[in-house]
Amino acid sequence: MEKVRLYILLFVGISIVTLVAGIGACSYCYHTAREAIWNHKMESGRRETREIGRLLEEQLDNGQPPQKVIDNLQQSIVNTDAQSEFVCMYDTNGIELCHPDPALVGQKIDAGNSLFIRNGSPAPFSDILHLGKAGTGLRSFPVAKHRSSEIVTVYPVKGSDWMVAAHANVTVLQAQLDNLYHQFMVGIILMVLLISGSCFLLIRLIYGKYERQMDQEILRLNKDLAAKKVAESTRKRLVTYQRDEMVSLEVGDIAFIFLSENSVFVQTFLNQRHTVNTSLDELMKQLDNDIFYRANRQCIVNVNAIKTILVYGKNQLQLVMHPQAPEEIIISKNKAAEFKDWLDR
Incomplete structure (x- = not known):
């Protein structure tokens, strides 16, 4: 349960960090893109009005009547979309000469109709037209x-009092920017999910591998500790008696231990026989089971003292010891199968 909780907290933490970083990146990209689109619209308006203005200048220079030039421009822009971007033409007195909506042709712009904001300074749009100079700014309609509001670029046509104007609807432009922002956000959310999921899976994979290694290491340490405890619990020496003497024998010197006439005897590799006051059951608990084996109820043998193993009777085994056992x-x-397994350790 703790592991699941840890994974959940890890995933949430990675998601929050990635989300915060993603929102910051999205905000930066959005404002950068917004500025780029805004500048592009202004530059596009300048280029469009300049090209149309020069085309009109060329037609006038070629001797075409001004009214014919105006009519040609009106025919080329009539009924075009005036909701997002459009081109029209005024004269310096503020009279509409050409417009996608023919109903507006001939109307004059009042001084209080709209303001033209350029470099932070507002001025009536009619005054900008009256100056007859090129410029780009934001046109608003307070009344x-x-x-x-519109991004408007005006360009004077040489040899006339005409002013070609390119309009870009700010509301439509803002809607495009909002759509771009939403696309950015969707991309950020998908990126957060992808990065968080990938990091989560990667960390879980690494942690799982590390955890398995730690489990194996802990298991090995537990085995070593258990073996150490067993080694510490096994006897190193055994107190025995020989006649009236007390003799301390090294366990490794014992060839076998046997029970005879209710007494327990210890036989050494030097063929010396001693007695002990401990039962075979208790001795077997205290001896190293890798070295000593309880052959039967009467005898414990040292593997190093077994000289020969003979098949005896039906599926029984007889141990020939060195030194020779009294019986x-x-x-x-x-116990034959168990004995074979013990020998194969």
Whole structure:
């Protein structure tokens, strides 16, 4: 349960960090893109009005009547989309000469109709037209609240009092920017999910591998500790008696231990015999089971003292010891398989 909780907290933490970083990056990209689009619209308006203005100048220079030039321009822009971007033409007195909506042709712009904001300085749009100079700015409509602000670029046509104007609806442009922002946000969310999921899976994979290694290491340490405890619990020496003497024997010097006439005897590799006051059951608990084996109820043998193993009777085994045991050491058929496994350690 703790592991699941840890994984959940890890995933949430990575997601929050990635989301915060993503939102910051999205905000930066959005403002950068917004500025780029805004500048592009202004530059596009300048280029469009300049090209149309020069085309009109060329037509006038070729001797075409001014009214014919105006009519040609009106025919080329009539009924075009005036909601987002459009081109029109005024004269310096503020009279509409050409417009996509023919109903507006001939109307004059009032001084209070709109303001033209350029470099932070507002001025009536009619005054900008009256100056007859090229310029780009934001046109707003303080009186007509329902009308959207526009990015307007004006360009004077040489040899006339005409002013070609390119309009870009700010509301439409803002809607495009909002759509761009939403696309950025969707991309950021997908990126957050992808990065968070990838990091989560990668960390879980690395942690899982590390955890398995730690489990193996802990298991190994536990085995070593258990073996150490067993080694510490096994006897190193055994106190025995020989006649009236107390003798301390090294366990490694014992060839076998046997029970005879209710007494426990210890036989050494030097063929010396001693007695002990401990039962075979207790001795077996205290001896190293890798070295000593309880052959039967009467005898414990040291593997190093086994000289020969003979097949005895039906599925029984007989151990020939060195030094020689006082009685035959027989392993019953029930313990024969266990004895073989003990030898194969």
